[in-house]
Amino acid sequence: MEARGRNTDKTRRMVLDAAAKVVGTQGAGASVDTIARHAGVSKGGVLHHFKSRDQMLLALAEDLIEQFRAAVHAAIDPHDNAPGRLVRGYVNATFDELVSGDGNSEFAVLVATLFSVPGVDELLRQDSRRWADAFDADGLHPQRARLIMHAADGASIAGLYGGGDLASLEQSRQLLLALSRQDGPLIAP
């Protein structure tokens, strides 16, 4: 049973990785057939795991959300115990992915395609609430934390289609990190 569980997890992982690759290059036209072929799994095997193409894409969206969450936590400096450490992890994880530049346009197509999958909007709303709660617990003034998160998100869209060069991306990162090391509202209410 344990071996079977491991194989199931491994198949699931292979299908999600193949789906990310195929959807990132082919967009909404990516078929279950092509994804199955890339994963080295039968179409029936894919559908056994995910029931339908939309369910597979929904699982992929969930997986990407979790991967980003893990990247943020991995980017937190373990010696950083000041308020805003999670905000700094969020900023660094966002910009690390952008400046690596690897597969940015594939990632843009992938995200754009997943955006129109039924249920993904609800996943994003839940994720947005989870980040808001986590930032509240991070100790920085909420107005400041929200501004930094929105600015990191906005810079990352520009970065995805190559709208910002590396130097200006790096400037944006440093500005957001510096803003997270001060505290209080940016404007008195």
Place this chain on the structure above:
Amino acid sequence: MEARGRNTDKTRRMVLDAAAKVVGTQGAGASVDTIARHAGVSKGGVLHHFKSRDQMLLALAEDLIEQFRAAVHAAIDPHDNAPGRLVRGYVNATFDELVSGDGNSEFAVLVATLFSVPGVDELLRQDSRRWADAFDADGLHPQRARLIMHAADGASIAGLYGGGDLASLEQSRQLLLALSRQDGPLIAP
């Protein structure tokens, strides 16, 4: 000739409006046939104007970019002559569209679909450079102007999928407007 020019412009406008509607509801699966039917134009007529489906979608992306540019300029307060007036127009145009809430999810699908059309990335890069130049001429410290623009863009993604409620969108708008009424770098370099 003049009448013919007007008819040509009118047909083009009808096709682009129909394309925005159909792509916003059907995503990448939207066919030229369906768009032509919605526009009340023959498929041949659509292809006469735009040569190919991709050319039509590229023209639609260009049209949306121009519409947003026009909305920003329309949102500038004519009595506002202080540095940052264009930044304030950008912020207000962005949030006006979001809080109207009308067709946000259609708009999200439309933008996501256009993102993967060949040539749209280059349009966005050009647009990004035009905004950067326009903000430079707007008189606010460039670091401040860029942060406000990125934060407005980031808030607008959250708003598109309903990640921010109306009250928090309005708070974000007021914060960004207030930041544009002060000047200088947000953090000393």
